[in-house]
Amino acid sequence: MNRILKESLDWMDEYHQGVRYGLEGKLLIKEISPFQEIIIFESKRYGKALLLDNCWMTTEKSDRYYHEPLIHPALCGSNKIDNILIIGGGDGGSARECLRYQEVKSVDLIEIDLQVVELSKKYLTTVGGKAWSDPRLNLRIKNGIDWVKNTKNDYYDVIIIDGADPIGPSKGLYSNSFLSDCKRILKPGGILATQSESPEAFPEIHINIVKILRQIFDYADPIYGSVSLYPSGLWSWTFASMEHPTYKYPKENRVEEISKNCQIWSKRWQQGAFNTIPAFIERELTKE
Numbered sequence: 001m002n003r004i005l006k007e008s009l010d011w012m013d014e015y016h017q018g019v020r021y022g023l024e025g026k027l028l029i030k031e032i033s034p035f036q037e038i039i040i041f042e043s044k045r046y047g048k049a050l051l052l053d054n055c056w057m058t059t060e061k062s063d064r065y066y067h068e069p070l071i072h073p074a075l076c077g078s079n080k081i082d083n084i085l086i087i088g089g090g091d092g093g094s095a096r097e098c099l100r101y102q103e104v105k106s107v108d109l110i111e112i113d114l115q116v117v118e119l120s121k122k123y124l125t126t127v128g129g130k131a132w133s134d135p136r137l138n139l140r141i142k143n144g145i146d147w148v149k150n151t152k153n154d155y156y157d158v159i160i161i162d163g164a165d166p167i168g169p170s171k172g173l174y175s176n177s178f179l180s181d182c183k184r185i186l187k188p189g190g191i192l193a194t195q196s197e198s199p200e201a202f203p204e205i206h207i208n209i210v211k212i213l214r215q216i217f218d219y220a221d222p223i224y225g226s227v228s229l230y231p232s233g234l235w236s237w238t239f240a241s242m243e244h245p246t247y248k249y250p251k252e253n254r255v256e257e258i259s260k261n262c263q264i265w266s267k268r269w270q271q272g273a274f275n276t277i278p279a280f281i282e283r284e285l286t287k288e
């Protein structure tokens with residue numbers, strides 16, 4: 001996953017295997033944090049955008065294509081949604097979607113990089129939106145792997161892993177030991193949700209994430225959707241639970257509460273997304 005950033009006066013591109021994913025606009029900020037390079041780019045098409053280590057993370061005008069599919073199958077399906085944990089997600093988009101549910105009592109947002117949060121608050125104001133001032137949000141600038149290790153058993157109703165690609169600071173978020181710890185701190189009837197890369201651009205990584213989750217949990221299933229700036233444009237999110245795949249069965253009262261303000265997610269969209277698994281991925285996942 002070596003990526004080279006090609007930067008000129010008016011284009012910003014993420015490169016992946018001889019293909020570039022780019023936007024026209026202008027560079028606003030480039031900072032090196034203790035963890036990664038952070039860029040804020042103002043694009044003509046999608047407004048301000050965040051890149052970490054030369055990879056697109058989110059934009060003001062397209063963030064919902066990524067955050068709604070990550071959050072709503074988990075929050076609509078989980079038995080309870082009192083206590084939510086988000087690992088990563090320093091731009092605030094995942095927290096914003098979680099906090100739309102009245103039932104949610106607290107969201108612990110554990111982000112390793114303070115500079116990502118500060119720059120997102122300042123430049124990507126619509127992504128975090130009102131989440132930053134919601135009293136139910138507990139923002140902690142800490143290492144998510146340590147946080148999970150130090151949390152007591154059966155603590156959270158839903159765990160969201162909103163990391164970057166499995167290189168750099170996010171690498172550990174896809175490991176067996178971290179995901180096993182997540183299972184330990186998840187309440188019975190709870191759901192874990194993680195971004196799980198592209199089946200086209202990163203097939204091995206994608207398959208590996210789903211397989212690891214299937215080893216650890218009783219159930220794990222990916223959904224597929226479009227995130228136009230990410231490599232290949234085809235992206236995935238994977239959900240895991242014990243005893244019953246609750247993420248496939250959204251609760252009507254919650255669907256009612258949030259779907260009218262969703263841009264991408266709906267109960268119907270979700271049903272489709274669980275059924276668009278590319279044939280070669282399904283073969284790999286069902287191989288003995």
Ligand code: SPD
Pocket residue numbers: 055056057058066089090091092093094162163164165195230231
């Ligand atoms: N290739 C990019 C994968 C990034 C996934 N996380 C995005 C963070 C948005 N909150």
